[in-house]
Amino acid sequence: MNTSSRFAFAVHVLALLSLQGGVPLSSEMIAGSVNTNPALIRRLLTMLAQAGLTTSQLGAGGGALLARAPEQITLLEVYHAVEDTQLLALHREDPNPACMVGRHIQSVLRGVIDEAQQAMEASLGTRTLADATADVVRAEKQRERRRRAQA
Template sequence: MAVNTQFSIAVHIMAGLAYRCDKDTTSANLAMSVNTSPSFVRRILAKLSKAGLVETATGKAGACWLAKDAKNISLLDIYNAVDAPKAFSIHGYAEQKVCQVSCNIKKALEKALTKTQKAMEAGLAETSLAQIVSDMTKR
């Protein structure tokens, strides 16, 4: 635990929804596939729903399904929907006033992080959910 796997679980969930393209998939169904609790699945599902990637129905015949075609959903969309960690995180130590390095390093690190983050997101944008499903089913 204590390592954020929500992105990969979210992809798992989305792949499940893409795979069974009906409209009667419940959080319990997905939880069984992922091997976790329905409650946890619902929490992630809620984020995906807020981001407009899935639609849900409450009530007795409650269910969830993809809001759009898997071809039009990228891994970046999913990454943005769940609050996945950045490419790297900058330490939060207080600046030592007497030290120029200490006072200015964060600015430089932030610039580097922005660049790295962009590169990573471009990589995520290249793969669609449909591609994931295809990789999954073939062979």
């Protein structure tokens, strides 16, 4: 069973860009933070740009930038920009219709899965990139306080 990390990578990239104060970042610099390949970051940035979340600055010193303020980007927009499947999925192959469970499980799960997807999307719709970035900054401040307390 596969899971996608595109959403997590995309929020990471956007949070990094939001903390740069308008300074463009290259895919190589972003990849260093995400700890992945720059080609993967470029594909992700293309998806984010198509959704109107990032833009690029060409030339020397160029790179990726946020297209809008972090407060104006919901995590739901990020999710829709990079994910092409639902969070949960039904069987890839039809279950056995000769089995009572096989005959009915798809219809039973369809409602449960749709409800879970709607709840997740509702939650992501209430959170912005600014919220995620503020949480990163807050976590770093707590880390620094603990480090100083241990020294």
